[in-house]
Amino acid sequence: MNRVPLLALAFALLASAHDPITTKLTWTTDIVRIVYAKCGSCHRPGGSAPMSLLDYADARPWAKAIKEEVLERRMPPWGAVKGFGDFANDPSLTQEELHLIADWVEGGAPEGDPKYLPDRPAWSTAAADPFQPKWLVSAPLRLSAPAALGAVRVEGVPEHRSLKVVAVEPGGRIQPLLWLYGYRHKYTRTYAYREPVRLPAGTTIVVAPAGIARQIAFSEAPSRGR
Numbered sequence: 727m728n729r730v731p732l733l734a735l736a737f738a739l740l741a742s743a744h745d746p747i748t749t750k751l752t753w754t755t756d757i758v759r760i761v762y763a764k765c766g767s768c769h770r771p772g773g774s775a776p777m778s779l780l781d782y783a784d785a786r787p788w789a790k791a792i793k794e795e796v797l798e799r800r801m802p803p804w805g806a807v808k809g810f811g812d813f814a815n816d817p818s819l820t821q822e823e824l825h826l827i828a829d830w831v832e833g834g835a836p837e838g839d840p841k842y843l844p845d846r847p848a849w850s851t852a853a854a855d856p857f858q859p860k861w862l863v864s865a866p867l868r869l870s871a872p873a874a875l876g877a878v879r880v881e882g883v884p885e886h887r888s889l890k891v892v893a894v895e896p897g898g899r900i901q902p903l904l905w906l907y908g909y910r911h912k913y914t915r916t917y918a919y920r921e922p923v924r925l926p927a928g929t930t931i932v933v934a935p936a937g938i939a940r941q942i943a944f945s946e947a948p949s950r951g952r
């Protein structure tokens with residue numbers, strides 16, 4: 727029996743289990759804060775994601791996947807195209823956060839000194855701030871009075887489909903309201919505008935493609951309810 731390939735395999739596995747550390751970034755000083763702020767609401771015990779990422783031991787085996795998911799902007803899930811509407815509750819990572827995570831993973835994803843671990847935030851399980859629809863858009867909706875839109879919520883789009891919502895003001899000006907791209911039912915959420923979107927009477931809210939969503943609703947309050 728030839729033992730060499732087996733030995734080589736064993737060494738290869740050992741090597742990959744001990745990636746050389748080539749970065750000064752660490753979990754406890756640089757990464758865990760991002761994870762608490764941007765991932766922990768779902769990736770915690772009892773959260774909506776399949777695994778917790780709160781502890782280094784939980785997160786380390788996922789390091790490569792974490793880098794890939796954040797660079798592809800699949801995580802944290804947001805579902806709306808950036809720059810089309812200005813939202814207060816967009817959880818997307820900043821460029822700096824993206825670089826920190828990518829460099830930390832590339833550098834071997836070291837833990838660092840546990841004494842630097844920040845306090846863990848408490849995530850509320852209460853359904854805060856319920857969404858209260860005021861305007862429902864089934865066909866193109868013409869506003870008979872001026873309106874200030876606080877938040878928008880779309881339900882029941884076929885998986886992976888996209889839709890655009892715009893407001894056409896009487897003077898012809900077009901305001902972007904929401905562009906959902908590759909809709910995923912499990913990430914359905916409320917999109918809260920940073921500033922209320924003020925529209926004059928006579929504005930028409932139009933959805934393309936028409937009739938693709940079961941419900942498109944705007945609230946007056948800037949609800950962040952999920």
Ligand code: HEC
Pocket residue numbers: 760761764765766767768769774775776788791792795796801802803817819912
């Ligand atoms: C809104 C909830 C939510 C947030 C916030 C969130 N995730 Fe996720 N994540 C999920 C869910 C749900 C899945 C399971 C994916 C699926 O079922 O398709 C997942 C899957 C993953 C996976 C596994 C992908 C794979 O290879 O299967 C990684 C890695 C991940 N998330 C990393 C992150 C990171 C890092 C953050 C923060 C920067 C984050 N997630 C924020 C809900 C979330």
